[in-house]
Amino acid sequence: MTAEFDQRIQSYTQQVDAQLELIIPPDTGPASKLYQAMRYSVFNGGKRVRPALCFAAAEAISASDDNTVKIAAAVEMIHAYSLIHDDLPAMDDDDLRRGVPTCHIQFDEATAILAGDGLHSLAFKQLTNLTGITASINLEIIAILSDLAGCNGMVTGQAVDLESTETQLSVEELNYMHTHKTGALIEASVVMGAMATNQADEAQVNALRSYARAIGLAFQIQDDILDVESSTEQLGKSQGSDSHNNKATYTSILGIEKAKSEAERLYQESLEALSPFDDKAEPLRALAKFIVHRSF
Amino acid sequence: MTAEFDQRIQSYTQQVDAQLELIIPPDTGPASKLYQAMRYSVFNGGKRVRPALCFAAAEAISASDDNTVKIAAAVEMIHAYSLIHDDLPAMDDDDLRRGVPTCHIQFDEATAILAGDGLHSLAFKQLTNLTGITASINLEIIAILSDLAGCNGMVTGQAVDLESTETQLSVEELNYMHTHKTGALIEASVVMGAMATNQADEAQVNALRSYARAIGLAFQIQDDILDVESSTEQLGKSQGSDSHNNKATYTSILGIEKAKSEAERLYQESLEALSPFDDKAEPLRALAKFIVHRSF
Numbered sequence: 001m002t003a004e005f006d007q008r009i010q011s012y013t014q015q016v017d018a019q020l021e022l023i024i025p026p027d028t029g030p031a032s033k034l035y036q037a038m039r040y041s042v043f044n045g046g047k048r049v050r051p052a053l054c055f056a057a058a059e060a061i062s063a064s065d066d067n068t069v070k071i072a073a074a075v076e077m078i079h080a081y082s083l084i085h086d087d088l089p090a091m092d093d094d095d096l097r098r099g100v101p102t103c104h105i106q107f108d109e110a111t112a113i114l115a116g117d118g119l120h121s122l123a124f125k126q127l128t129n130l131t132g133i134t135a136s137i138n139l140e141i142i143a144i145l146s147d148l149a150g151c152n153g154m155v156t157g158q159a160v161d162l163e164s165t166e167t168q169l170s171v172e173e174l175n176y177m178h179t180h181k182t183g184a185l186i187e188a189s190v191v192m193g194a195m196a197t198n199q200a201d202e203a204q205v206n207a208l209r210s211y212a213r214a215i216g217l218a219f220q221i222q223d224d225i226l227d228v229e230s231s232t233e234q235l236g237k238s239q240g241s242d243s244h245n246n247k248a249t250y251t252s253i254l255g256i257e258k259a260k261s262e263a264e265r266l267y268q269e270s271l272e273a274l275s276p277f278d279d280k281a282e283p284l285r286a287l288a289k290f291i292v293h294r295s296f
Numbered sequence: 297m298t299a300e301f302d303q304r305i306q307s308y309t310q311q312v313d314a315q316l317e318l319i320i321p322p323d324t325g326p327a328s329k330l331y332q333a334m335r336y337s338v339f340n341g342g343k344r345v346r347p348a349l350c351f352a353a354a355e356a357i358s359a360s361d362d363n364t365v366k367i368a369a370a371v372e373m374i375h376a377y378s379l380i381h382d383d384l385p386a387m388d389d390d391d392l393r394r395g396v397p398t399c400h401i402q403f404d405e406a407t408a409i410l411a412g413d414g415l416h417s418l419a420f421k422q423l424t425n426l427t428g429i430t431a432s433i434n435l436e437i438i439a440i441l442s443d444l445a446g447c448n449g450m451v452t453g454q455a456v457d458l459e460s461t462e463t464q465l466s467v468e469e470l471n472y473m474h475t476h477k478t479g480a481l482i483e484a485s486v487v488m489g490a491m492a493t494n495q496a497d498e499a500q501v502n503a504l505r506s507y508a509r510a511i512g513l514a515f516q517i518q519d520d521i522l523d524v525e526s527s528t529e530q531l532g533k534s535q536g537s538d539s540h541n542n543k544a545t546y547t548s549i550l551g552i553e554k555a556k557s558e559a560e561r562l563y564q565e566s567l568e569a570l571s572p573f574d575d576k577a578e579p580l581r582a583l584a585k586f587i588v589h590r591s592f
Contacts, residue, residue: 030472034447034455085413090405109386113409114455117381120413121446124420128439135431142438143424150417151330159330159410176326 005286009052012072015064016051017043019073023122037107037115038122041080045098049219049291050075050185054193056283057208060274067130067196071141074126075189078149081119082185084112086158123149133198141192148188157181161247169248175217182223183216190284207273211284214270219291221263224249228256230295267292301582305348308368311360312347313339315369319418333403333411334418337376341394345515345587346371346481350489352579353504356570363426363492367437370422371485374445377415378481380408382454419445429494437488444480453477457543465544471513478519479512486580503569507580510566515587517559520545524552526591563588 020042027035051072058064087094087102088109095105104112127145130138147153157180164177190212194200200208228251250259270288274281316338323331347368354360383390383398384405391401400408423441426434443449453476460473486508490496496504524547546555566584570577 030459030469031447031452031455033459034452081413085409088406088409090400090409104386110384110458111455113381113384113386114451114458117377117412117416118447118451118455120416121442121451125439125442125446128435128442135435138435139424139431139438142435143421146417146421146424150421151327151414155410155414155417156327156330159327159407159414162406162410163326163329173326 002286005283005290008283008286009048012052012055013048015055015069016048016072016076019069020076023073023077023126033107033111034114034118037103037111038080038118040106041084041103041115042077042119044100046076046080047296048072048076049287050079050189052287053186053189053212053284056281056287057190057193058197060208060277060281060284061194061197061204062199062280063197064193065132065197067132068193070126070130071189071192071196074123074145075185075192077119077123077126078145078154078185081116081123082149082154082158084116084119088112091158091162130196133196137195137198141195144192144195145188148184153180153184153188154182157184165247167248169253171250171253174248174250174253178217178220179213182220183213186216186219187212203276207276208284210273211270211288214266214273215288215291218263218266218270218288221250221259221266222292222294224251225256225259225263226295227251263292298582301579301586304579304582305344308348308351309344311351311365312344312368312372315365316372319369319373319422329403329407330410330414333399333407334376334414336402337380337399337411338373338415340396342372342376343592344368344372345583346375346485348583349482349485349508349580352577352583353486353489354493356504356573356577356580357490357493357496357500358576359493360489361428361493363428364489366422366426367485367488367492370419370441371481371488373415373419373422374441374450374481377412377419378445378450378454380412380415384408387454387458426492429492433491433494437491440488440491441484444484449476449480449484450478453480461543463544465549467546467549470544470546470549474513474516475509478516479509482512482515483508499572503572504580506569507566507584510562510569511584511587514559514562514566514584517546517555517562518588518590520547521552521555521559522591523547559588 024035024038024042026039054072054075055064055068058068083097084103086092087097088104094102096102103115124142127142130141157177160177161181187209190208191205194205194208227249250262254262267288271285274284320331320334320338322335350368350371351360351364354364379393380399382388383393384400390398392398399411420438420441423438426437453473456473457477483505486504487501490501490504523545546558550558563584567581570580
């Protein structure tokens, strides 16, 4: 990727990290371990893809602002909580995430469960005081997150994933699972980022939703490709761990070449969705490219 | 308690149960097990104390309405999610709740974790479309729940509880733990129930908050008394389970007689807080009496 893209991502990351630092300060009170576990999980070198999508979506409409930062922090906290719970022994039982011990290994299972729950509530708190938009739009934004992070999105996707282990899925079933499990929060990031500018019209929001849905699936397909092709060191988790867990993946169902061409098709679809937008959507275009061509 | 009180509680329960039935319908789709687990945990014969407090608080101000029902459902879903997670092997490791298998025993641990997460998000969704109040007050209500169910309340209390096992606590430390773990959601129930009528002034909300804080602690003290005095059959969980888990309790710290007089003192404090209210606060007064004098 270009140096400009790298700088932009770095700026987004610095802004969201500063906000997360405000929301989850080091705490020395009776619940200090809870705060340590939340901080550990949020500041563990994540790629901050979802926050970047919030910023880029806001910029495609007008400009990012304080609302963008809050929404970016909220989606990152939801993402972090979902990873903490997903890594638990009763779920995926992963000891390693991004090259370091997962939350329940570093702390303990009970603390990990609560750290997830705490981040979950904090995410909604972040969205209750957006500025420069009507309170009605603010409520709509909260409704979107509660839907897409919950039972009309991520949690449903996780549940379907659980049910599907050791099962042969069709591509349609795999799409259903991933549009919920991964895609929904990506969609929420883009749509909320745009809406919080208070300048997005319905057609723009719909176009951005199409963009997000395309890159959401592409993101997962690229994940599956990397799981097969990359080394453990590059991934920060065991190479081939998904296929070893007998999980259906795009590469196992489609084969690696067809998976790659599907990711490319979705990339083109995401660019097509952005065609009504001018240069201000360049960050979104660059993010789509990054998502499909990343090597980690 | 009186027949009138019983009828009132029954009416509250029917209303909140109907709403929960709407929100969490039986689902036959790919995530049907998730919905089964959420329904199992929400419809397991809970006393619906928190919903009753929402209704009674609304009636103390003016009258309960559709907003009250939604808020009551939201707090009950938060309560249910917290019990599911609290019962997990890594937390309290309870097999039995209200006389039936806990969620992770009836289903499995992974499903239980996700059912809790799903209920958590659904609770916030419920609060995004209140009617007859300004969107700003609606946002305030969401902020209250995210605070008091999360890191300024229930989750913090749970974390402190975890840290305190096998530790000798002072009464002050025990109060800190329970005002967060149990009291915060009771406070949220009362305050949100009142605010959603759109007719509560600040003095009334503050009086109701004092009421809720007093009965929140009294509720926990009575729980500890019942844990010592009741049979396993009456409790629906193992008698003396808290003291067997080496948890600090009011009865272990204060002794049973002093615990009883403290509960009585808090009961009187709760009535005192209601003194500015007329007969419309009778349901709240009756609930306070029930909470301190219940035998299950």
